[in-house]
Amino acid sequence: EAELVTWLVKVGDTVEVDQLVAEVIKDKATTELPSVVKGKVSWLGASPGDRINVGSPLIRFLVDGDGVETKISTPSGSSATPSTKEPIATPVDTSISDVPVAQPRREIAEETPEIIPANNGHGRPLASPAVRRRALEANIDLHLVSGTGPAGRIGHDDLDRFIAGKVTPVKSTANLATEITDIPVIGLRRTIAERMSNAKAHIPHITYVEEIDVTEVERLRKALNERFSSKKPKLTLLPFLVRAIVAAIAEQPELNARFDDDAEVIHQYSAVHIGIATQTPKGLVVPVLHHAQSRDIWNCAEEIKRLADLANEGKLDREDLTGSTITITSLGALGGVVSTPIINYPEVAVIGVNKMQIRPVWDGSSFVARNMMNLSSGFDHRIIDGWNAATFVQRIKSLLEEPAMIFIEGV
Known part of the structure; x- marks a missing residue:
């Protein structure tokens, strides 16, 4: 079927060859139908909004030719009804006959100028x-x-x-x-597709973006790596972020939860199991840093590296991939300025890390170069109100901007 959008002519109009007479739409594509003859419009077979079977008469013309008497009826199966009375040609000095315009093809493509x-x-x-x-x-x-x-x-x-x-x-x-090329969606890609669709179908996301000055935490990270390079695992920003999330959850435990929307029950956890979204050659996986609340910054770094290595080798086991209560997602240097991360259903929050950039920041008297980064975080708005989401991110911000506080319990 095709749907008539509008007529560009009316009964009685004289048209030339290739003059546009109607617009129709099929398969979300609109096309303009031209006349294949020179003549006078004698009958319109549908009204705008009607659906017409492809191949059914749509418009007829009176043209110069041998005189005939033609009776036109609406074809069976068509929902269109004639907008004018069916014409019957009568012999005149120059005889006339009815000629139908060619109907839209199965594939309709709009011609743009x-x-x-x-x-x-x-x-x-x-x-x-x-x-x-x-x-x-x-x-x-x-x-x-x-x-x-x-x-x-x-x-x-x-x-x-x-x-x-x-x-x-x-x-x-x-x-x-x-x-x-037809590529079957199977295996890990199918699982990713199902989980993403499930999350977007169930969770009304709210995204909260905050700018964070990571100059000090970066300075501390580099100093620790230089001092303990031979004794400790290399530190990235993630272990500091993990510890900041653990501290923020201690003040807002409702963020460390899963929502069973079928049973209408929130499962709030005392242990903090942080999923670390990781891109692998086969696709996105989310290995889990279990019991983050019991790990120091060095142990967090060691476990994150172990999980990342196993993920890239495709050797993660089921235990490594299950049980997360909140998730971190980061694209590192490709992280962009802002993102809208999708929550790892049925969790209620996801923390998105964007890339670091040196930006001029006003310190009250002059502009100074600071290492800045955005956190783009998503929350399940059914469970987490906007105020609570903002409070949570602001707490993480304060800890990363004053990283010494991360190492002091109860601050």
């Missing part, structure tokens, strides 16, 4: 159905014909000149790729 040559080899050349039919009958590739109409549209005159040999054929350089 881009100012490009019609025969540039990219996509379908601009031409009316009548011109295409002539070209097909003459075994002519329209990519080789230069169009002189608007936006390089090929008309009958262009086709006539090409057939007569008055125009030097354009050498086709088209490399038209028509192959379609």
Whole structure:
């Protein structure tokens, strides 16, 4: 079926060949239908909004020709109804007959007036159905014909000149790729798709973005790495963020939870099991840093590295991938300025790490260069109110901006 969008003519109008008479839509694509004849509109077979079976009569014209008497009825299966009385041609000095306009093809593509040559080899050349039919009958590739109409549209005159040999054929350089590769969504990719769809279908997300000055925590991280490089695992920002999240959860335990929306029960956990979203050659996985509240910063770094290595090798076991109560997601240097992370259902919060950048920051008397980073965090708005979400992120911000506080219990 196609849907009639609008008529561009009315009964009694005289039209020329290729004059646009209607707009129809099919498969979300709109196309304009041109007339294939010169004549007078005698009958419109549908009203705007009607659905018409492809191939059903849509419009009829009275044109010069042999006199005939024609009776038109709405085809079976069509929901369209004639908007005017069916015409019956009567003999006159110049006899007339009814001719139907060609109906939309199965594939309808809207022709947009881009100012490009019609025969540039990219996509379908601009031409009316009548011109295409002539070209097909003459075994002519329209990519080789230069169009002189608007936006390089090929008309009958262009086709006539090409057939007569008055125009030097354009050498086709088209490399038209028509192959379609079907890739089954299976394995890990299927699991990722199901989990993402489940999260977006169930959770009304609220995103909260905050700018954080990480100059001091970065200075501390580098100093610790230099001092303990031979004795301790290398520190990244993540262990500091983990410890800040643990401290913030101690003040707001409702963030460390899972929501069973079927049973309408919130499961709030005393242990903090932090999922670390990790990109692998096979796709996204979320290994879990279990009992983060019991680990110091060095142990966090060691366990995060172990999980990342196993993830990239595809050797994570079920225990490593289950049980998270809140998740961190980070793309590192590719983290962008802002993101809208999707919550790891059925958790109620996700913390998104964006990339660090040196930015000028006003310190009250002058602009100074500071290492800045955004946290883009998502929360389940059914469970976490906006105020509570903001309070949680602000607590993480304060700890990262004064990293010494991370190491002091109860502060």
